[in-house]
Amino acid sequence: MLKGIPSIISPELLKILMEMGHGDTIVIADGNFPSNTCGQRVVRLDGHNVPEILEAILKLFPLDTYSEKPVSLMSVVPGDDVVPTVWDTYETIIKNNFDKFTSFGFIERFAFYEKAKEAYAVIATSEKALYANVILTKGVC
Template sequence: MLKNVDPLLNADVLYALRAMGHGDELVICDANFPADSVARATVLGKLLRIDGADAPRAIRAVLSVLPLDTFVDDPALRMEVVGEPNTIPAVQREAQAEVNAAEGRDLAFRPIERFAFYERARSAYCVIATGEQRGYGCFVFKKGVQLAPDVAKQAPSGDQSKDQGK
């Protein structure tokens, strides 16, 4: 058990989140998504799991440690409902609330067509399958940066030649 780390974040998930770089994408998907076959095509090459949690709860856990990219317009994507691109199912509304809470602002999901979602998922860093049983509980998140405060610049030390060789 770790302090201040959501208990849903197992060692494999934490490793992947830490290994990702700025601009890498991760997929959080429902139990209906072809997660294993898609995950084999990702950078990580294997499926990660957060079993026993629905998609919104898994999103809360992941976004508790993962910054979203602020350099792009759409760091969060949701799979469109087939034939009903303007429909937003309950699972996506719940996920939207988790994203907004994590970011401290409204950050709307951009919808993406189902087959375009599959292609995007194959090029992601990793796929995290959840226990979400509702359809369309599938999302893509782009990792941002977590910058440390600037370190005070060292004052010039003058002529360093006399210090050499000591």
């Protein structure tokens, strides 16, 4: 065990977070996301939800202050009658860990999949909320 590292962060995920460089992205994916199709590296955190993983990662992970939108979400598909309430939870978590946060970036569904294919890694979760996928851009300490 190490001090100060949230227990939800597996050794594999810790290694990935350490390997990532400035501008690299990581996806925290909900349970419906095609993680294995999109991810170069997939870390499974089954049994966990996106908010708790986001909270733990942001204890260790600097967000990119040079990027206009270092946190991006998948946009709701036009005509889909869904209001993603989980986004409010994300905003609270991010604001508690990143004082320069202003707003999310939004990416259309298929463009989000393409961005995920370019990400350093995808974290597969058991999150049941719809449109709960998030992309984080790493900054510098």
